[in-house]
């Protein structure tokens with residue numbers, strides 16, 4: 280097991296008190312696995328990553344029962360000690376790409392500085408010329424062909440998508456053991472999306488890496504994933520292998536995310552209603568007691584006012600009193 284986190288809880292400070300934005304969050308990722316954390320916008324995905332990496336200030340309180348990375352038990356370490364250890368082996372692609380770059384340094388300087396010695400097999404290759412070549416190579420891989428003007432530019436002179444590609448290139452060039460990518464392809468053209476997803480795939484294959492892929496869209500990256508965790512209001516509502524979650528989802532939230540994947544072989548009638556959940560996710564200050572999806576769920580009943588227990592499936596679990604597709608689950612038992 281590469282990463283093993285049990286019972287992560289996050290509290291966020293608002294004007295008067297602390298609000299719980301994530302509870303009972305477990306994350307187990309095996310070596311070489313591609314695990315995806317899928318949730319709608321505002322469900323707490325980025326906060327979870329910041330909590331795991333120890334990248335937060337006094338406005339956030341994080342507790343965890345157990346935290347292990349590789350063979351290191353980090354549970355009782357201070358936030359800064361944990362951050363120091365993880366930053367050496369974990370690469371992060373943050374959602375706000377431009378904000379992750381230094382606004383005052385040209386891209387070329389930042390990229391050359393980001394290459395650590397693990398990027399070079401031999402001391403000789405650490406010379407500036409080889410660093411320059413390595414930067415060019417990795418930029419080509421993310422689809423930036425005309426590298427010279429990009430390397431001379433400051434972040435504000437480039438589009439957000441170009442900054443995204445640069446951040447991806449920088450993260451991959453350091454060959455991290457675990458790569459965390461937070462909505463890395465949002466806003467890109469479909470050609471670029473495919474290119475980046477293929478790049479992630481070959482990175483994992485060739486470097487024995489592991490990927491935690493964060494997204495609010497099950498569509499484009501679903502081919503890449505081994506395991507999926509569905510997050511709603513800071514809680515995992517369903518988890519399991521990709522085929523199991525996508526082919527026979529048990530939680531209505533998972534079903535709604537699958538319904539949101541565009542499909543063009545269905546007949547679309549004029550004024551046909553979209554297959555979406557009613558309403559919007561609640562604010563964290565108004566998360567319902569019981570099942571967080573309750574007020575929006577078409578199957579909800581009185582029982583859903585208490586938190587559904589974890590129901591184990593073949594290789595995963597879900598939390599719902601009225602699960603869908605249980606015939607398939609029972610057949611497989």
Ligand SMILES: Nc1ncnc2c1ncn2[C@@H]1O[C@H](COP(=O)(O)OP(=O)(O)OP(=O)(O)O)[C@@H](O)[C@H]1O
Pocket residue numbers: 291292300318319320321322323324325326327338374462495
């Ligand atoms: N520092 C902060 N102080 C107060 N609220 C915050 C802070 N950071 C995030 N939030 C709020 O917490 C909620 C979860 O934010 P988060 O960025 O984790 O969502 P997300 O699931 O990553 O969404 P998206 O996919 O849109 O990025 C949001 O409602 C956001 O406004």
